[in-house]
Amino acid sequence: MSNPREIFVNIKRCTGCKTCEISCAVEHSKAKNLYSAISELPTPKARLSVEWHQTAGSIPVLCRQCDDAPCMHACITGAIKRDVRGAIVTDTDKCIGCWTCVMVCPFGVIGRHLQIQKAYRCDRCPDREIPACVESCPTKALVFKTVDEYSTNKRYAFVEEMSEAIKQDV
Amino acid sequence: MKHSSYLIIGGSAAGIACAQRIKETMPSCDVTVLTDEPHLPYFRPLITYIINRKKDVSDIAMIGRGPYTCGDLNIITDCKAKSLSIDQKTVSTNKGDFGYDKLLIATGSSPNIPEELKDIRCDGIFALRKLADAQRMSQMLINARHVVMLGGGLVNLKTAFAIIEMGIKVTMIVQSLEILSQLMEPDDTSLLKNAILNSGINVITGKKAIGVISNNNSVKAVVLDDSKEIPCDIVCIGKGVKPNVEFLDNSGIYIDKGVVVDRYTQTNIADVYSAGDIAVTFNPITGQRITTALWTNAVEMGRCAGLNMIGIKTLYAGTFGIMNATQIGGIPFVSMGCVHTKDTDYEVYTHKTDASYRKIVFNKYGTRLIGAILIADITNAGIYRYLIREGKDITKIKGLLINHCIHYGHLMQLNG
Numbered sequence: 001m002s003n004p005r006e007i008f009v010n011i012k013r014c015t016g017c018k019t020c021e022i023s024c025a026v027e028h029s030k031a032k033n034l035y036s037a038i039s040e041l042p043t044p045k046a047r048l049s050v051e052w053h054q055t056a057g058s059i060p061v062l063c064r065q066c067d068d069a070p071c072m073h074a075c076i077t078g079a080i081k082r083d084v085r086g087a088i089v090t091d092t093d094k095c096i097g098c099w100t101c102v103m104v105c106p107f108g109v110i111g112r113h114l115q116i117q118k119a120y121r122c123d124r125c126p127d128r129e130i131p132a133c134v135e136s137c138p139t140k141a142l143v144f145k146t147v148d149e150y151s152t153n154k155r156y157a158f159v160e161e162m163s164e165a166i167k168q169d170v
Numbered sequence: 171m172k173h174s175s176y177l178i179i180g181g182s183a184a185g186i187a188c189a190q191r192i193k194e195t196m197p198s199c200d201v202t203v204l205t206d207e208p209h210l211p212y213f214r215p216l217i218t219y220i221i222n223r224k225k226d227v228s229d230i231a232m233i234g235r236g237p238y239t240c241g242d243l244n245i246i247t248d249c250k251a252k253s254l255s256i257d258q259k260t261v262s263t264n265k266g267d268f269g270y271d272k273l274l275i276a277t278g279s280s281p282n283i284p285e286e287l288k289d290i291r292c293d294g295i296f297a298l299r300k301l302a303d304a305q306r307m308s309q310m311l312i313n314a315r316h317v318v319m320l321g322g323g324l325v326n327l328k329t330a331f332a333i334i335e336m337g338i339k340v341t342m343i344v345q346s347l348e349i350l351s352q353l354m355e356p357d358d359t360s361l362l363k364n365a366i367l368n369s370g371i372n373v374i375t376g377k378k379a380i381g382v383i384s385n386n387n388s389v390k391a392v393v394l395d396d397s398k399e400i401p402c403d404i405v406c407i408g409k410g411v412k413p414n415v416e417f418l419d420n421s422g423i424y425i426d427k428g429v430v431v432d433r434y435t436q437t438n439i440a441d442v443y444s445a446g447d448i449a450v451t452f453n454p455i456t457g458q459r460i461t462t463a464l465w466t467n468a469v470e471m472g473r474c475a476g477l478n479m480i481g482i483k484t485l486y487a488g489t490f491g492i493m494n495a496t497q498i499g500g501i502p503f504v505s506m507g508c509v510h511t512k513d514t515d516y517e518v519y520t521h522k523t524d525a526s527y528r529k530i531v532f533n534k535y536g537t538r539l540i541g542a543i544l545i546a547d548i549t550n551a552g553i554y555r556y557l558i559r560e561g562k563d564i565t566k567i568k569g570l571l572i573n574h575c576i577h578y579g580h581l582m583q584l585n586g
């Protein structure tokens with residue numbers, strides 16, 4: 001927990017293929033394979049999304065595991081906590097679908113599963129050594145490293161990189 | 171006399187968030203929390219689940235859940251603060267005096283009871299606030315056939331849905347023209363209003379209850395201002411809240427409706443801090459002093475107070491009175507910031523379909539986002555909240571906000 005690995009985004013490498021979205025949804029299905037996952041209910045959901053930006057191109061957007069996670073403190077049921085791996089996770093059983101976490105997440109990365117009225121989010125794949133999105137990314141736009149390995153400034157690493165990608169094209 | 175380095179009055183959102191913050195940073199220091207409730211801290215918004223027995227008391231406990239993992243808080247229940255001496259640095263309670271080095275006042279708020287109903291003493295009248303209220307109501311509902319709710323705010327609506335799910339008839343009397351008038355304007359409510367009607371809750375607007383008829387300590391009917399009587403067995407008052415400041419009379423703590431604090435959550439007296447529903451905070455855009463009734467704010471402010479109390483000077487960013495997310499009758503919605511726009515010069519965009527609604531409010535120059543209502547599709551609500559709070563110039567991304575297709579990547583355009 002002292003120096004957990006995180007998912008970082010190398011925007012310049014992202015081609016917008018959305019393989020990460022599919023592998024994420026499959027990893028969070030019961031069957032854990034694409035063919036069965038497609039027809040599963042509740043529908044397995046991707047916990048990250050690849051968005052399009054006119055100057056930066058495609059941008060994978062996913063939970064930043066904030067140090068002082070606003071979602072965790074805002075939750076009115078105590079459903080969100082930091083687990084032993086240092087990942088912020090939502091306990092589906094405790095979630096009542098009040099969407100307070102959705103309202104306070106400045107990254108907009110908490111999804112709403114409307115079939116079950118529960119919030120869902122990236123959980124850093126607790127059953128895997130390397131998260132499914134990272135492993136499946138064909139261009140290595142997603143990397144799983146400790147903060148020290150990736151950047152000295154954890155909080156701004158993602159933000160700085162992103163604004164750089166955008167500025168270069170403006 | 172018992173003495174603690176950190177004494178907290180009120181063991182709910184603000185108090186426990188503060189205690190957690192102190193313990194996270196300084197695990198070995200002693201923190202004592204006093205609460206006048208018989209229960210250990212619990213998630214107050216979940217008491218409606220106690221009413222219809224979807225959850226039990228252990229399901230809604232705070233300690234050990236979510237971020238509240240610090241184990242060794244000294245929490246004293248059934249302990250009511252009666253007065254505060256700022257000279258002696260002591261709080262007197264029914265369980266003796268408690269000394270402190272630093273004190274947090276986090277006694278929250280209590281339901282407003284309308285003047286005309288104040289003196290009625292009778293078993294079936296509720297103003298739902300505490301776990302004990304919910305337990306008592308749950309018990310009474312076993313034999314109830316009709317519940318009349320006075321007030322169409324969020325707490326009453328949540329309670330109404332909890333009760334109607336039990337198969338008990340519910341009538342809601344709303345004095346204003348529409349439900350949820352604190353959170354939106356009449357034109358904004360139609361989707362939610364339909365959901366309420368579909369649920370079977372009977373809503374009467376523009377009427378006020380002026381009395382309750384009782385017999386042998388039990389409720390028989392509610393009397394409206396047009397003299398109509400509505401027979402019922404339970405009355406539930408939901409007319410907003412007022413800060414619990416009475417015990418601070420003559421203490422020297424400066425009070426203006428609630429406890430007034432500076433931008434570091436300290437009161438006018440050194441070493442005495444306040445947070446949550448009882449505290450007077452401020453709107454970060456207008457600077458206007460406000461009190462709030464929000465769990466999210468109570469936690470944020472309590473955590474900030476915790477840091478200040480241990481000497482880490484931390485600025486509190488203020489809040490908006492309206493900052494709500496919830497779901498009513500299967501429809502999610504958020505209402506944030508400035509959303510009452512009638513007779514203002516704000517720039518307002520609304521978009522309505524059969525299944526969704528949004529209202530996006532900019533300042534009169536159209537350069538800053540100041541409020542938003544999203545109903546049904548609340549995707550990326552957090553980005554709207556962020557922009558409302560930061561007060562940034564949004565000119566470059568305005569169209570994306572109006573059309574509700576903003577995502578995090580676009581924010582970089584503002585920051586970069």
Ligand SMILES: Cc1cc2nc3c(=O)[nH]c(=O)nc-3n(C[C@H](O)[C@H](O)[C@H](O)COP(=O)(O)OP(=O)(O)OC[C@H]3O[C@@H](n4cnc5c(N)ncnc54)[C@H](O)[C@@H]3O)c2cc1C
Nearest residue numbers: 180182183184206215251277278279446447463464465468
């Ligand atoms: C049914 C319901 C649903 C809600 N839903 C939401 C929601 O969805 N979102 C949201 O943001 N907010 C919601 N709220 C509001 C939210 O619960 C409050 O804003 C929040 O609890 C305020 O926290 P607090 O710590 O300031 O005060 P409180 O929760 O009011 O706690 C204060 C505590 O201090 C105790 N106390 C008071 N006086 C004394 C004294 N003299 N001595 C000792 N102890 C004392 C009280 O008994 C109480 O335990 C809801 C409230 C209710 C009732």
